[in-house]
Amino acid sequence: MKTMKIVIVAGCIALLCAGTAWAQEATSPPKKVTTPEALRNEIEALKAVKVAWREIAWKSCLLEGLKESRAQNKPALLWVFIDRPVDDARC
Amino acid sequence: MFAGAAREAVFSNSDVIRRDNAHFVPVALKAGLVNNPPDDEEGLLYREIGRSKPAPQGICAVNSAGKVLAWSLMFDDDKSVLAFLDHAAKRFSDYPDARKPFAAERYMKYPSMKMDDVEDSGRVLPVPEHHAIGKHCPGAPPIGRGTVLARIFGRALDKNDKPVADTLLQENYIEDRFNIDVPTQENLANALADAGKGPVKLPIEITRQWVKQAYMGVLDVQPLDNPGRIKGELKKCSFTAT
Numbered sequence: 001m002k003t004m005k006i007v008i009v010a011g012c013i014a015l016l017c018a019g020t021a022w023a024q025e026a027t028s029p030p031k032k033v034t035t036p037e038a039l040r041n042e043i044e045a046l047k048a049v050k051v052a053w054r055e056i057a058w059k060s061c062l063l064e065g066l067k068e069s070r071a072q073n074k075p076a077l078l079w080v081f082i083d084r085p086v087d088d089a090r091c
Numbered sequence: 092m093f094a095g096a097a098r099e100a101v102f103s104n105s106d107v108i109r110r111d112n113a114h115f116v117p118v119a120l121k122a123g124l125v126n127n128p129p130d131d132e133e134g135l136l137y138r139e140i141g142r143s144k145p146a147p148q149g150i151c152a153v154n155s156a157g158k159v160l161a162w163s164l165m166f167d168d169d170k171s172v173l174a175f176l177d178h179a180a181k182r183f184s185d186y187p188d189a190r191k192p193f194a195a196e197r198y199m200k201y202p203s204m205k206m207d208d209v210e211d212s213g214r215v216l217p218v219p220e221h222h223a224i225g226k227h228c229p230g231a232p233p234i235g236r237g238t239v240l241a242r243i244f245g246r247a248l249d250k251n252d253k254p255v256a257d258t259l260l261q262e263n264y265i266e267d268r269f270n271i272d273v274p275t276q277e278n279l280a281n282a283l284a285d286a287g288k289g290p291v292k293l294p295i296e297i298t299r300q301w302v303k304q305a306y307m308g309v310l311d312v313q314p315l316d317n318p319g320r321i322k323g324e325l326k327k328c329s330f331t332a333t
Contacts (some may be wrong), residue, residue, distance in 0.1 A: 048258040052103035060230035065118035070155040075183035077272040
């Protein structure tokens with residue numbers, strides 16, 4: 001069985017500027033991140049370089065989609081999903 | 092079908108990606124808009140799409156008038172996704188607009204589990220060219236001035252603490268986002284201002300909002316914010332700022 005440790009990093013400018021540290025119960029002690037730059041680098045290292053489903057040119061506007069459907073004489077393919085932003089990689 | 096399942100099983104297939112981009116207009120719609128449409132002309136289009144929906148989430152093809160050609164919630168295999176797209180494209184060539192009535196086809200699983208069709212309502216709905224002046228697109232609601240947009244990245248690590256290569260599964264990789272509104276920022280600023288020089292523990296009212304976004308796996312679970320099914324417990328949440 002594959003053993004995994006999960007690391008989740010909340011990355012936002014506000015958090016970086018505030019220099020917050022998240023104390024959590026983990027399978028191993030969290031690494032000490034001493035500077036905003038080091039935290040930013042750690043976040044960057046987690047990001048996937050290429051996210052497959054983003055290769056699809058999703059629109060988020062139904063009216064725009066139907067307009068393009070008319071203009072290009074193509075059907076619109078609707079992915080109806082739980083409420084997340086269109087470029088949300090979780091969906 | 093969970094949103095994540097579609098992401099992994101349908102929209103990460105290179106053949107599907109190619110086909111979608113070349114032969115369809117891909118539109119990602121929030122389920123909330125289909126299930127609770129706004130009360131305007133655009134809402135009528137959402138309502139028409141939702142009229143035949145087999146479930147609150149799914150994949151469907153519509154024609155230029157917003158009439159549903161076919162729904163499917165799942166697919167027998169990878170080839171079936173492409174077959175569904177072919178089938179939808181064929182239906183579009185037969186029914187590109189609202190001039191001829193036709194039933195919405197529905198599949199629990201394409202092609203093996205077909206459901207009953209839903210007959211055409213006979214209504215021809217106006218399709219506005221754009222949103223009314225002063226109205227935002229419901230797919231991209233406005234964000235309050237001063238709001239900070241936060242992004243979250245989560246990645247599983249292997250036994251050597253290296254990020255796993257497979258980022259397709261939600262258990263392995265997630266990105267998410269949330270907004271930090273101005274009152275929350277003010278609370279944070281006040282907490283920091285009151286701290287003096289030493290480290291300060293941040294209020295749970297602020298940090299819980301951050302933590303509840305931070306989970307791997309299926310989006311719908313929302314362990315700390317589940318709408319009614321599972322009540323997750325946040326046993327420890329301690330942020331300090333220096």
